[in-house]
Amino acid sequence: MNIAKSNVSSSKEEKMAFRYFPNYSRVIAAAMVASIVQPALANEYSFQADHVLGTEVKMTVEASSQEVAQFAWEQARSEISRLEKIFSSRDSHAELAVLNDRKSLEVSSELSELLTACKAWHEKTNGALHCGMGKLVKVWKNSEKSGVLPSDSEIKPLLDAVALNNFIDIKSNSFVQLSEGVELNVDAVAKGKIIDKASQAALAIDGVQGVVLNIGGDIRTLGKLSESAVKVGVSSGNSADNSTPDDLVRVANAAIATSGAGQRDFNISGQTYSHIVSPFNGRPQEIVDYVSVIAPSAEEADxxxxxxxxxxxxxxxxxxxxxxxxxxxxxxKGGTLFKSKGWEGLRVPVEVITAAEAGVENPWAPDWKMRVKYSVPEIDISDYEYPYIVAWVTDAENKPVKHLLMLGDSPRWIEENYVHWRRVGRKQPAVIDHVARPTKPPGVYDIEWDGVDDHGRPVEQGEYILHIEASREHGGHQYVKLPVNLSNTADVWTVDPGSELGKISIDFSKTKSS
Known part of the structure; x- marks a missing residue:
């Protein structure tokens, strides 16, 4: 497993709460950037690594020293790695993969516990959560490659197999037997269980008071954190990649997980289908765009x-x-928002700085935004790596105003975009921490700016410069500099494809009311 060097930072002082929070996998760990009330004798330390469970991991530790926090981070990483070697269906040597291959096996206590949880969730949700969907998921993945939708004759026998209530038979001696035609895919339970176990391993270290663990946007808070709570932002599927959260909620000694549209969805002949295959009909679900759940544990939330x-x-x-x-x-799917009865009680008000408070005489009119649509093209080379992209806005004198996007959050790759790094990045490391996120695969993406700077203050109408820079390991470098007039007059701009990015479209206009 390719593990990036961890990035460690510490602060003894209370961190400022920013109006904007990074939108990662549609759930934003504002705990990493929001105001945190420090318990006595504890400092806050942050860690990050890429390529963990196929995604990014971030952890904040409140501990008595950096050495203690570092050890807690190492313990969490060790627990993640240990459990991944048991629960993975992609590593042929992992215990779960061996069970899928042999169909019967005497398993470890950890895998027995996971499979028991799978059966329990299957019962609790009346079959909506099913850990035996591996073959059906593969059918849809194969359709991505062929460009042909699965037929009823392909789906029905696999659906009949998973329809059995006792698709996993666990004996008293941890001997497990899978029903004929069943292949396990435990991702919906395993990731949450790993987050819980890793968080507990970190908190168990002497000198650690609190832990926030975020793996791919699923977040667990544990211990003494911000008066036993953290703030987490939740965004809808209609949001731009860098948009403000639709809601901020307090998650205290609990977890939040989100499932919905994203990079894992199936794309078949240009049509996108949810990666969540329903155990009721064997087809991608068509009910929701995004679901966020707060629960006492990450396993439950996930x-x-x-x-x-x-x-x-x-x-x-x-x-x-x-x-x-x-x-x-x-x-x-129709764009309607639904909340459970207790959700409102967890909401945290967002502080908004007015134009008058910021001393701005001519701010943007309400509901006006600059929207940027950019594409990452597919490049057919053997060692292709996703590009590292940064987008920011300066005033006419090139003074930084707003960071819109930063894809590639390891320090090494941030510096690869050398125009941004030399002019802005190395002078504002705190901003990098707040907006950086993992790289993205080929596709079309949206970012937006609503006329608020990096400190949450409204800006004046007028002349600005949009900068977009992209670089790629084993690849080239592209830098775009585009002057834009952002007043109360709608306008559009386009940038032709370059060496690393496809066509870029910029639109400045009033948001249409829904």
């Missing part, structure tokens, strides 16, 4: 976020409203 994607909105809300500690935030 499992229910997947289950609520196929249960139906009324049944999902009923489940949340009748189970203590469970809250949910659901965006339907």
């Amino acid at each position: 499992a229910l976020a997947t289950a609520f994607s196929v249960m139906g909105i009324s049944q999902s809300l009923l489940y949340a409203n009748t189970h203590e500690g469970i809250e949910t935030f659901i965006f339907s």
Whole structure:
């Protein structure tokens, strides 16, 4: 497993709360950037690594010293690695993969515990959460390659196999037997369980008071953090990649997980289908765009976020409203927002700085935004790596105003975009911490700016410069500099494809009311 060098930072002082929070996998760990009240004798230390469980991991530790925090981070990483070697279905040597291959096996206590949890969640959700969907998921992945939708004759026998209630038979001696035609895919439960176990391993270190662990946007808070709470932002599927969260909620000694549209979705002949395959009909779910769930543990949050994607909105809300500690935030395919009864009680007000408070005489009119649509093209080379991209806005004198996007958050790659690094990045490391996120695969993406600077203050109408820079390991470098007039007059600009990015389109206009 390719593990990036960890990035460590510390602060003894209370960190400023920013108006904007990074939108990572649609859930934003504002705990990493929001105001945190420090318990006595504890400092805050942050760690990050890429390529962990196929995504990025971030952890904040409140501890007595950097040495203690570093050890807690190492313990968490060790636990993640240990459990991944058991739960992975992609590593042929992992215990779960061996079980899938042999169909029967005497398993470890860890895998037995996971599979028991899978069976329990299958029962609790009336079959909506199913850990035996491996073959059906593969059918849809194969359709991506062929460009042909699966036929009913392909789906039905696999659906019949997973319809059996006892698809996993666990004996008293941890001997496991899978039903004929069943292949396990435990991602919906395993990731949350790993987050829980790793968080507990870190908190168990003497001198550690609190832990926030974020793996791919699923977040667990544990211990003494911000008066036993952290702030987490939740965004809808209709949001731009860098948009302000639709909601900020307090997650205290609990977890939040999100499931929905994203890079894992199936793209078949130009049509996008949800990567969540319903165990009820063997086809991608068509009910919701995004589901966020707050629960006492990451396992619960992770499992229910997947289950609520196929249960139906009324049944999902009923489940949340009748189970203590469970809250949910659901965006339907039609764009309607639904919240469980207790969600409002967890919301945290967002401080907004007015133009008058900022001393701005001529701010942008309400609902006006600059929207940038950019594309990452597919490049057919053997050692292709996703590009590292940074987008920022300066005033007419090139003074930095707003960072819009930074893809590639290891320090080494931030410096690869040398125009930004030399002029802005090395002078503002705190901003980099707040907006950096992992690189993205080929596709079309959106970012936006609503006329607020990096410190949450409104800006004046007038002349600005949009900068976009991209570089790639084993590849080239591209830098775009585009003057834009952002007043109360709608305008559009386009930039032709370059060596690393496809066509870039910029639109400045008033947001259309829904």
